[in-house]
Amino acid sequence: MAKSIEKILIVGGGYAGFYTAWKLEKKLRRGEAEVTLVDPHGYMTYQPFLPEVTAGSIEARHVMVSLRRHLRRTTIIAGHTTSIDHAHRTATVRTNDGALREIGYDTIVVTAGAVTRTFPVPGIEQEAIGLKHVEEAVAIRDQLLTAFDRAALLPPGVERRRLLTVTVVGGGFTGVEVFGELLSLATSLLRSYPELDLDDLSFHLVDANDRILPEVTDEPGRWVVDHLKRRGGNIHLGTQVVSAADGRIMLSTGESYGNGLLIWAAGNGSNPVVARNTDLPVDERGLVRVRADLRVSSDPSTDEATVPHAWAAGDNAAVPDLASPVPGARTVPNAQHAVRQGKLLAANLVADLRGRKVRPYIHHSLGVVATLGIGRGIFQYRRLVIKGFLAWLMHRGYHVLAVPTWERKIRVLLVWVSALFFGRDIIPLATVQRPRAAFLAGGDPFAGPDGAKPELSVVRDAS
Numbered sequence: 155m156a157k158s159i160e161k162i163l164i165v166g167g168g169y170a171g172f173y174t175a176w177k178l179e180k181k182l183r184r185g186e187a188e189v190t191l192v193d194p195h196g197y198m199t200y201q202p203f204l205p206e207v208t209a210g211s212i213e214a215r216h217v218m219v220s221l222r223r224h225l226r227r228t229t230i231i232a233g234h235t236t237s238i239d240h241a242h243r244t245a246t247v248r249t250n251d252g253a254l255r256e257i258g259y260d261t262i263v264v265t266a267g268a269v270t271r272t273f274p275v276p277g278i279e280q281e282a283i284g285l286k287h288v289e290e291a292v293a294i295r296d297q298l299l300t301a302f303d304r305a306a307l308l309p310p311g312v313e314r315r316r317l318l319t320v321t322v323v324g325g326g327f328t329g330v331e332v333f334g335e336l337l338s339l340a341t342s343l344l345r346s347y348p349e350l351d352l353d354d355l356s357f358h359l360v361d362a363n364d365r366i367l368p369e370v371t372d373e374p375g376r377w378v379v380d381h382l383k384r385r386g387g388n389i390h391l392g393t394q395v396v397s398a399a400d401g402r403i404m405l406s407t408g409e410s411y412g413n414g415l416l417i418w419a420a421g422n423g424s425n426p427v428v429a430r431n432t433d434l435p436v437d438e439r440g441l442v443r444v445r446a447d448l449r450v451s452s453d454p455s456t457d458e459a460t461v462p463h464a465w466a467a468g469d470n471a472a473v474p475d476l477a478s479p480v481p482g483a484r485t486v487p488n489a490q491h492a493v494r495q496g497k498l499l500a501a502n503l504v505a506d507l508r509g510r511k512v513r514p515y516i517h518h519s520l521g522v523v524a525t526l527g528i529g530r531g532i533f534q535y536r537r538l539v540i541k542g543f544l545a546w547l548m549h550r551g552y553h554v555l556a557v558p559t560w561e562r563k564i565r566v567l568l569v570w571v572s573a574l575f576f577g578r579d580i581i582p583l584a585t586v587q588r589p590r591a592a593f594l595a596g597g598d599p600f601a602g603p604d605g606a607k608p609e610l611s612v613v614r615d616a617s
């Protein structure tokens with residue numbers, strides 16, 4: 155009897171899922187398996203570039219890697235997996251046309267990543283923007299640029315300052331990078347807005363811990379705090395945001411101020427579908443339990459507990475960190491791991507299909523590097539710390555090499571080179587939210603979405 159073709163289903167096409175599918179395409183023989191990937195987006199997002207998208211140093215589309223363009227032998231389904239019933243080898247997917255579909259498979263790969271962790275703080279649902287998706291990065295950028303246009307129309311005072319007040323919650327890499335990049339953008343924008351000056355800007359970084367950047371050691375962490383303060387940033391350590399309602403931030407220290415833009419970057423929360431809607435084993439943090447070879451297992455210490463035909467990697471998996479001296483350590487959620495785990499997962503899956511031995515995941519960190527705005531950065535590898543311009547160059551060099559596909563690398567590089575001559579682009583595209591407004595209102599994009607012009611009172615020029 156002819157051997158049936160193995161059906162492999164990958165849930166999530168971010169770092170780990172994209173690399174798994176990409177490598178499977180290279181490794182699988184024709185007719186050996188069919189690969190299907192489900193993701194609500196048609197692209198993988200290169201998240202480390204999002205802070206630079208907020209600051210206009212990278213074009214938004216260039217951080218998205220098209221799944222259909224680069225995964226030619228994989229079936230792509232645009233949809234959100236709502237549950238996985240591994241006992242019956244079925245996943246339920248809400249496709250982007252709103253239908254529910256059941257997809258049968260032989261082998262599942264769970265790479266759905268994490269979500270932004272939130273807390274029940276009044277006002278954040280209405281006011282805060284996260285930074286995991288390109289839409290969020292674009293919205294942050296447009297909101298800041300639009301705030302400059304509005305603030306320039308106002309006299310100095312409370313409302314003008316509120317519009318130009320930015321609060322970033324979370325002092326991990328995402329929070330610090332977006333803080334540094336936006337501070338750099340805002341300061342450079344002042345050249346184009348002679349009505350405004352440095353005193354109108356107010357930037358706040360808030361973290362509940364008494365230090366930032368847990369991935370670097372104490373001294374470089376302190377250097378980053380001092381550096382951001384020297385540039386005018388207010389850094390609130392050991393502090394929580396207790397309310398963000400009605401455009402006002404209240405801190406646990408009792409301080410309170412009017413706020414224009416709130417960015418929430420308080421770490422990762424588990425993917426709710428993975429944590430709650432599968433019959434795969436998850437740990438207390440809602441991460442899929444896996445062995446070091448990335449096979450799902452209810453008890454990674456014994457072979458018997460391995461769940462057949464199920465694999466997981468990236469931010470949604472609790473992967474044993476064999477490079478760590480700490481017993482029981484798990485790999486930290488970052489792209490360095492997700493990419494390598496995706497590649498190994500593909501190699502192991504193919505080896506397993508062919509009855510060969512699988513390998514454990516082991517990766518020693520290459521160090522950490524962060525941008526703090528144009529021309530500024532921080533890099534640490536063990537005891538080697540590099541600060542300032544060289545670290546920033548290393549950040550750009552590393553990431554342009556790491557972004558998948560030559561096509562994307564070249565596009566990103568071309569924008570950086572053009573910015574050397576012409577500076578960054580400072581045009582907001584906030585009006586794309588209301589594409590019909592100008593069309594319906596005789597060319598006025600700021601009229602109501604239905605085209606109706608609101609009744610306005612006239613402000614007379616004092617001169």
Ligand SMILES: Cc1cc2nc3c(=O)[nH]c(=O)nc-3n(C[C@H](O)[C@H](O)[C@H](O)COP(=O)(O)OP(=O)(O)OC[C@H]3O[C@@H](n4cnc5c(N)ncnc54)[C@H](O)[C@@H]3O)c2cc1C
Pocket residue numbers: 165166167168169170171192193194195197198199200201202203204205233234235236265266267268285286327328425427467468469470487488489490491492523
């Ligand atoms: C702003 C920012 C900067 C960062 N900078 C760095 C850095 O400099 N260096 C570094 O190493 N790491 C960095 N990281 C972390 C890194 O990007 C993540 O660790 C990495 O993306 C994790 O890969 P993943 O494949 O597990 O998840 P993701 O890349 O998040 O991919 C998950 C995918 O699953 C899809 N998905 C989610 N739920 C479902 C579902 N139910 N059904 C179907 N699909 C689903 C999503 O649409 C997404 O495409 C950064 C992260 C952010 C947010």
